[in-house]
Amino acid sequence: MPFVTAGDPDLDFTAEVIRQLVDRGSSMCELGIPYSDPIADGPVIQASYTRALDKKIKLADIFQMLGRLTPTLAAPVVTMVSYAIVYRRGLEEYVSGAKAAGVAGAIVPDLPAEESAALAEICRREDFSLIQLVTPTTPRDRARLIAERTTGFIYYVSVAGITGERNELPREIVDNVAWLRRQTDLPICIGFGISRPEHVRTLAPVSDGLIVGSAIVRRVAEASTKPRDEVLEEIGDYVAGLLAAMEE
Amino acid sequence: MPATSRVPDNSGRFGPFGGRFVPETLTRALDELAAEYDKASGDESFQAELDDLLRNYVGRPSPLYFAERLSRQCGGARIYLKREDLNHTGAHKINNTLGQALLTKRMGKPRVIAETGAGQHGVATATACARFGLKCVVYMGEEDIRRQAPNVFSMKLLGAEVRPVSSGSRTLRDAINEAMRDWMSTVETTHYMIGSVVGPHPFPMIVRDFQAVIGRETRRQCIDQLGRLPEVIVACVGGGSNASGMFYPFIEDGGVAMVGVEAGGRSDKMGDHAAPLCFGRPGVLHGSYSFVMQDEDGQTCDVHSVSAGLDYPGTGPEHSFWKQIGRVSYTNATDDEVLAAFDTLAKAEGILPALESAHAVAEAIKLATDRTPDESVVVCLSGRGDKDAQEIARLTESRKLRVES
Numbered sequence: 202m203p204f205v206t207a208g209d210p211d212l213d214f215t216a217e218v219i220r221q222l223v224d225r226g227s228s229m230c231e232l233g234i235p236y237s238d239p240i241a242d243g244p245v246i247q248a249s250y251t252r253a254l255d256k257k258i259k260l261a262d263i264f265q266m267l268g269r270l271t272p273t274l275a276a277p278v279v280t281m282v283s284y285a286i287v288y289r290r291g292l293e294e295y296v297s298g299a300k301a302a303g304v305a306g307a308i309v310p311d312l313p314a315e316e317s318a319a320l321a322e323i324c325r326r327e328d329f330s331l332i333q334l335v336t337p338t339t340p341r342d343r344a345r346l347i348a349e350r351t352t353g354f355i356y357y358v359s360v361a362g363i364t365g366e367r368n369e370l371p372r373e374i375v376d377n378v379a380w381l382r383r384q385t386d387l388p389i390c391i392g393f394g395i396s397r398p399e400h401v402r403t404l405a406p407v408s409d410g411l412i413v414g415s416a417i418v419r420r421v422a423e424a425s426t427k428p429r430d431e432v433l434e435e436i437g438d439y440v441a442g443l444l445a446a447m448e449e
Numbered sequence: 450m451p452a453t454s455r456v457p458d459n460s461g462r463f464g465p466f467g468g469r470f471v472p473e474t475l476t477r478a479l480d481e482l483a484a485e486y487d488k489a490s491g492d493e494s495f496q497a498e499l500d501d502l503l504r505n506y507v508g509r510p511s512p513l514y515f516a517e518r519l520s521r522q523c524g525g526a527r528i529y530l531k532r533e534d535l536n537h538t539g540a541h542k543i544n545n546t547l548g549q550a551l552l553t554k555r556m557g558k559p560r561v562i563a564e565t566g567a568g569q570h571g572v573a574t575a576t577a578c579a580r581f582g583l584k585c586v587v588y589m590g591e592e593d594i595r596r597q598a599p600n601v602f603s604m605k606l607l608g609a610e611v612r613p614v615s616s617g618s619r620t621l622r623d624a625i626n627e628a629m630r631d632w633m634s635t636v637e638t639t640h641y642m643i644g645s646v647v648g649p650h651p652f653p654m655i656v657r658d659f660q661a662v663i664g665r666e667t668r669r670q671c672i673d674q675l676g677r678l679p680e681v682i683v684a685c686v687g688g689g690s691n692a693s694g695m696f697y698p699f700i701e702d703g704g705v706a707m708v709g710v711e712a713g714g715r716s717d718k719m720g721d722h723a724a725p726l727c728f729g730r731p732g733v734l735h736g737s738y739s740f741v742m743q744d745e746d747g748q749t750c751d752v753h754s755v756s757a758g759l760d761y762p763g764t765g766p767e768h769s770f771w772k773q774i775g776r777v778s779y780t781n782a783t784d785d786e787v788l789a790a791f792d793t794l795a796k797a798e799g800i801l802p803a804l805e806s807a808h809a810v811a812e813a814i815k816l817a818t819d820r821t822p823d824e825s826v827v828v829c830l831s832g833r834g835d836k837d838a839q840e841i842a843r844l845t846e847s848r849k850l851r852v853e854s
Binding site for chain 1: 460468469470471472473474475476477478616617622626629630633634636637732733734735736738743745746747748749
């Protein structure tokens with residue numbers, strides 16, 4: 202499950218990247234809505250948000266692009282979006298706007314369980330997934346509560362930290378996810394730090410999906426200096442390589 | 450105690466404002482901090498240790514000084530200055546960092562991170578960390594490193610590492626982002642010593658409580674020196690910690706008017722000021738729901754102030770609450786008014802105020818002029834202006850050049 206920043210370097214290319222990723226076998230796509238103050242993100246995604254916002258990307262433009270893209274896309278798209286944006290747009294309006302654009306759900310990384318009741322209620326009514334996160338610092342009774350409230354899938358954060366490629370991932374992930382699986386029937390996807398085939402080989406057996414962000418965003422960023430076809434091909438090959446590791 | 454001062458509730462809400470809008474990764478640390486603070490609040494030895502530090506290390510109580518020449522110059526009310534500038538490290542920030550350093554020790558965390566704008570909180574954090582043997586990293590925007598250079602040297606001399614922040618506007622807001630990101634990865638061993646009444650619950654409450662010593666002392670000093678409470682209290686508001694600490698103990702005193710002064714910058718046009726309580730609207734930033742400067746998509750707007758400490762697009766949730774219930778009125782002072790007030794106070798009283806505090810002085814001068822000599826205006830002089838001398842010289846020079854050309 203790849204993550205792409207909306208509007209970096211522009212929305213047309215974002216749509217092409219998503220299509221390429223799905224054509225090469227991705228089962229779902231996560232689209233990052235650029236935000237000015239993303240505290241959960243590392244330098245790569247942060248810089249991509251800044252570039253997109255420098256080009257005056259608006260939420261309305263993003264939804265418009267998705268409205269054109271999603272009807273012909275073979276996999277669902279979910280958005281990663283700050284609550285600052287959702288709140289300013291209006292909770293109802295955000296969900297209905299996203300739904301109208303063919304979006305299947307939202308990950309709101311700065312909206313912890315105790316603040317999410319109002320948005321969760323709207324999402325339930327609109328049959329729109331509100332994907333919540335469980336992290337290595339989440340106590341177990343709290344993880345159970347989050348699992349009860351989440352819809353779509355559970356996003357298990359592999360590391361206590363921000364997004365970004367890592368050489369090694371903590372060994373406890375496998376056990377933690379195995380425990381979480383016993384608490385819920387929902388699919389569990391793992392994200393943060395995943396970028397290499399060996400990560401995929403370790404984590405694929407215990408999860409229902411792996412989220413790869415910075416490694417893709419970094420490659421997309423090369424579109425400013427390289428021919429776009431070449432960048433698309435490289436991203437496609439990269440993801441195909443990870444998908445092959447999943448099958449092993 | 451009546452309801453207005455019995456905030457926040459357990460979820461960190463001041464009326465509708467506040468709360469905790471942060472990544473799940475930080476939730477446990479915030480819960481632990483709230484629990485530790487709760488325990489410490491009920492522990493007499495904690496309060497005794499803090500009181501001892503405030504008296505013998507900070508030099509409290511800070512004086513309430515009658516600014517006689519300034520008052521005479523205004524020809525109206527009597528102006529009193531609450532001299533937080535006389536504290537060790539030269540500002541009110543030390544009240545909070547010592548309290549949080551004691552909490553850090555109780556939690557057994559060896560490392561502290563902090564953000565700083567003007568550098569006052571950075572210096573106060575570095576000081577508290579030196580005093581308690583804690584490792585200290587301070588995040589500071591590159592623009593602020595330039596304009597508050599003396600404080601950067603002090604932090605380094607105190608053994609802190611200053612990490613320049615080059616993202617975004619390279620000011621306080623970006624320093625907070627970077628400190629939060631650090632905390633995301635180090636939360637098990639690190640305490641985030643936030644410097645204002647902003648951020649996720651329980652920070653706005655903890656910082657207010659540690660700063661409330663300002664208002665408690667002022668209240669006592671007013672009764673001793675004036676024989677009664679003042680008519681008006683004025684304090685500057687960026688994140689709003691000195692104002693919060695000054696106002697909170699007076700919240701139930703209906704007869705005392707209170708005025709928070711934001712950074713009016715160059716003009717009231719978006720991007721020219723840093724006055725969310727005057728010109729912004731409620732939204733989410735840095736973990737809490739409060740007045741903020743955002744565009745229609747929820748993106749944080751660039752702001753401007755001559756003072757690095759007020760150059761921030763958000764404000765504390767309790768200030769939003771006080772604004773909403775009408776208990777405190779919020780106004781702003783422009784860069785020009787602030788530089789004029791700085792000059793006035795320097796020449797009339799021999800006191801260089803921090804540019805942040807000069808916002809409150811500017812408003813106090815206006816208020817005092819319109820009032821009578823039997824009335825009193827108390828100003829929270831939150832910090833001293835030595836750190837600003839260079840920047841003011843530079844600004845004065847460039848203004849002169851503009852006028853001449």
